Amino acid sequence: MAVILSGLTQIRVCEHGVERVVAERGPGQLIGERAALEVNVRSATVVALQTVVALVMRTSDFAAFISTNPAVLKIVEEQIYLRLREGRPVRVTTATSAPGGWRRRPGRWS
Numbered sequence: 001m002a003v004i005l006s007g008l009t010q011i012r013v014c015e016h017g018v019e020r021v022v023a024e025r026g027p028g029q030l031i032g033e034r035a036a037l038e039v040n041v042r043s044a045t046v047v048a049l050q051t052v053v054a055l056v057m058r059t060s061d062f063a064a065f066i067s068t069n070p071a072v073l074k075i076v077e078e079q080i081y082l083r084l085r086e087g088r089p090v091r092v093t094t095a096t097s098a099p100g101g102w103r104r105r106p107g108r109w110s
Helices: 034-039 059-068 068-086
Strands: 002-006 009-015 018-026 045-048 055-056
Touching: 034 059, 034 068, 059 068
Parallel strands: none
Antiparallel strands: 002 055, 009 018, 009 045
16 A cells, blocks of 8 residues: 555556546555455556655555554545545445544545
8 A cells, every 4th residue: 555645646447348547646645555454456556647756555564554553544444435425436344444433634644
């Protein structure tokens, strides 16, 4: 998973042989967090639209980090929840996911 520090990306999925853009992600936003939380293969392709600088974590390091920092898990869940409400296809399987209780502004790490 990665936190974008600068630059812009597109998130693309391929359905029935047709690629489509489902989102753009920029500074302060996450990419790959669902695959890291679910320990699954990726469900989308990230394409850099410009030079991107990001903080990248291995899945095991991310899991260890959120285990010791539950507030970070809450932030990640906020972003997933926001994306669900935007109508983007997202499958949430984390045991702690529950609507309500979100206090920070969704969508940003900063």
